[in-house]
Amino acid sequence: MSGNEAAKKLYQVCTKADIRPFLRFFEDGFQGTCLILKILRDAGQLTAGEIAKRLDVSTARVAAALNSLEKKGCVERLKSATDGRMVVVRLTASGRAALESREEQLLAIIGRILGKLTEEELLSLLHIIEKLVK
Numbered sequence: 001m002s003g004n005e006a007a008k009k010l011y012q013v014c015t016k017a018d019i020r021p022f023l024r025f026f027e028d029g030f031q032g033t034c035l036i037l038k039i040l041r042d043a044g045q046l047t048a049g050e051i052a053k054r055l056d057v058s059t060a061r062v063a064a065a066l067n068s069l070e071k072k073g074c075v076e077r078l079k080s081a082t083d084g085r086m087v088v089v090r091l092t093a094s095g096r097a098a099l100e101s102r103e104e105q106l107l108a109i110i111g112r113i114l115g116k117l118t119e120e121e122l123l124s125l126l127h128i129i130e131k132l133v134k
Contacts (some may be wrong), residue, residue, distance in 0.1 A: 001080075007031075011086075014056040020087070029079060033065050033068065033069055033074075034099060034102050034110060035055060036051055036055070036065055036066070036069065036098060037052055037068060037069070037074060037075075037091060037096075037098065037099040039051055039054055039055070040075065040089060040091040040095070041091050041096060044090070045078075045089060045090040046088060047080075047086060047087065047088055047089070048062045048063050048066060048087075049062075049130070051066075051089065051095050056118050063106050066089055069095065072094075072098075073092055073094045074091070074092055074094055074095030074098055075090065075092060076089070076090055076092055077089055077090075078090060102133065
C-alpha cells in the first residue's frame, strides 16, 4: 500500500468515526487558548510576540486570546523585570488549574478510544506515531 493509498484509507476511517467528543471538547470557546496556557506553563513567562512566534500566528490574534484569558483570570500581564517597557504574560494559578482540567478531560477521551486496543496494538501505535513525528 502506498502512502497516498494509506492516507485515503485513513481519511475514510476518520470521517466515519464518531468524533463528536473531540468536537465538543474544542467547541466551548477554549480552542487555541489551551495552547497558549500550555506554552506559558512550559516557558514561565513570555511576551505576546514570543507566543505568536511559537504558534506561528499573528500577534493580534494572540492579543485577542490573551484578553479573553486575562478576563477569565487565567493569565496576567506584568512589566518585564529586565525591561520596564516590555509586557510579559504569565500563567495564574487559576490558569494552571484550568489547563490541567482540560488536559485531564482530553486524556479521558483519548483513553476511552485507545481502550479498544490491545497492549500490543497500543505499543505498535505509539511506536508508529513516534516514528512519524520525528
